[in-house]
Amino acid sequence: GAGVSQTPSNKVTEKGKYVELRCDPISGHTALYWYRQSLGQGPEFLIYFQGTGAADDSGLPNDRFFAVRPEGSVSTLKIQRTERGDSAVYLCASSLMDPRGEQFFGPGTRLTVL
Amino acid sequence: GQNIDQPTEMTATEGAIVQINCTYQTSGFNGLFWYQQHAGEAPTFLSYNVLDGLEEKGRFSSFLSRSKGYSYLLLKELQMKDSASYLCAVRDRPGAGSYQLTFGKGTKLSVIP
Numbered sequence: 001g002a003g004v005s006q007t008p009s010n011k012v013t014e015k016g017k018y019v020e021l022r023c024d025p026i027s028g029h030t031a032l033y034w035y036r037q038s039l040g041q042g043p044e045f046l047i048y049f050q051g052t053g054a055a056d057d058s059g060l061p062n063d064r065f066f067a068v069r070p071e072g073s074v075s076t077l078k079i080q081r082t083e084r085g086d087s088a089v090y091l092c093a094s095s096l097m098d099p100r101g102e103q104f105f106g107p108g109t110r111l112t113v114l
Numbered sequence: 115g116q117n118i119d120q121p122t123e124m125t126a127t128e129g130a131i132v133q134i135n136c137t138y139q140t141s142g143f144n145g146l147f148w149y150q151q152h153a154g155e156a157p158t159f160l161s162y163n164v165l166d167g168l169e170e171k172g173r174f175s176s177f178l179s180r181s182k183g184y185s186y187l188l189l190k191e192l193q194m195k196d197s198a199s200y201l202c203a204v205r206d207r208p209g210a211g212s213y214q215l216t217f218g219k220g221t222k223l224s225v226i227p
Contacts, residue, residue, distance in 0.1 A: 004156075031213060042118075042201050042217030043157065056214060091156065100145070100164075101205070101213040105156035 002026070004046045006092050009062030021077040021109045032075050033103060034067055034080045035091040043091055047075035049075060050097070075106055116140045118218035125224045126192055134187045134221045147215060148176055148187045149201040157201055161187065165211030183218050189223075197225045 005024045011025040013019050025032050030051055035043035049069045057067075064082075069075040079086055089110050093103040117139045126132040138146070145164040149157035163169055163178035163185060175188040187200055199222050203215040 006133075033214060040219065042219050043201070043215075045214040045216065048214050059214070095213060097213075098139075100162055102159050102162065103213070103215065105149075105158070107156050 004092055004094055004104055006090075006106040006109050008109060009107065010110045010112075012114065014082060015082060016112050017082050017113075019079050019082060019111065021090050021111070023075045023077070023092030023094075023106060025075070025092070026067045026072065026104055027073075028096070029094035029104070030072070030097055032069060033093045033095075034075070034077050035093065037089045037091055037108070043099065046077070052057075079111075082111075084113050087111055087113045116204070116206060116216045118202055118204060118216060120218040120221045122201075122219065123224070125223045125226060126189075128192055128194060128225055128227050130192050131188065131190050131222065132192060134189075134200050134202075134223070136185045136187070136218060138183050138185070138202070138204050138218075140183075140204050140206035140216065142206045143204065144194075145205040146178055146185050147177075147203045147205070148174075148185075149203060151199045151201055151220065153198070160200075169227060192225050194225050194227070197223060199223070 012106040034046040037043045052072045064080045067077045074101040089107045089108040092106045095103045120136045148160040151157040162174035168177045173190045199220040201220045202218040
C-alpha cells in the first residue's frame with residue numbers, strides 16, 4: 001500500500017514569509033508525528049497527534065510553528081515569519097497505536113529560507 | 115534530559131561485520147529503535163528492542179542492555195548498499211502517552227571494497 005507522502009518535496013522561501021507543509025499518513029494510522037532534521041543531525045521531535053488532537057507539542061521551538069490535523073488524517077505544519085534558522089528537512093511519520101508503535105517516515109520536505 | 119550517543123562515522127570492508135554502538139540516558143524507557151537513512155532519503159525501520167537481549171533479523175541484529183543504557187546494531191556480510199547513516203532512537207515515555215522518539219545524531223557508515 002501507499003506509504004507516508006509529503007508535499008512539497010522542496011520549498012524555497014524568503015525570510016519573513018509564511019509556509020505550509022503537508023503530510024498524508026498511511027491509511028489507518030491514528031498517530032502522526034512531525035520531526036525536523038538538520039544536516040548531520042538526527043531527527044528532532046516537534047509535535048505528535050493522536051487522532052485530531054495535538055497530544056504533545058512540546059517540541060515546537062516557538063509560537064511561529066503550528067500544526068493541525070482537522071480530520072484525523074492529513075496534517076499541515078505551518079510556519080509563520082520564517083527565519084533562516086528554520087531551514088531543514090521536515091519529516092512526517094505515522095504509526096499504529098500498538099505496543100511497538102513503529103514509525104513510518106515520509107520522504108520529507110526540504111525547506112530553505114533565504 | 116535526554117542524551118543519546120553514537121559514533122559519528124565508521125568505515126568497514128565489504129563482506130565484513132561491523133558493530134555500531136549506542137548509549138543513552140533518558141528520563142524513561144519504553145523501547146529502542148534502529149533506523150537506516152540513505153543520503154537524501156527518509157529513515158527506514160531496522161529493529162526494535164524493549165527487553166534485554168539480542169534480536170536477529172537476517173543480516174542485521176540488535177542488542178539491548180537496559181541496566182547499562184546500551185545498545186548495538188550488528189551488520190553482517192556487509193554490502194556496498196549498506197553505506198548509510200544508522201540512527202539510534204529511544205522512546206522515553208511509557209504507557210499510552212506520546213510515542214515520540216528521541217534520536218541520536220546518527221552514525222555514517224561507509225562500506226569500502
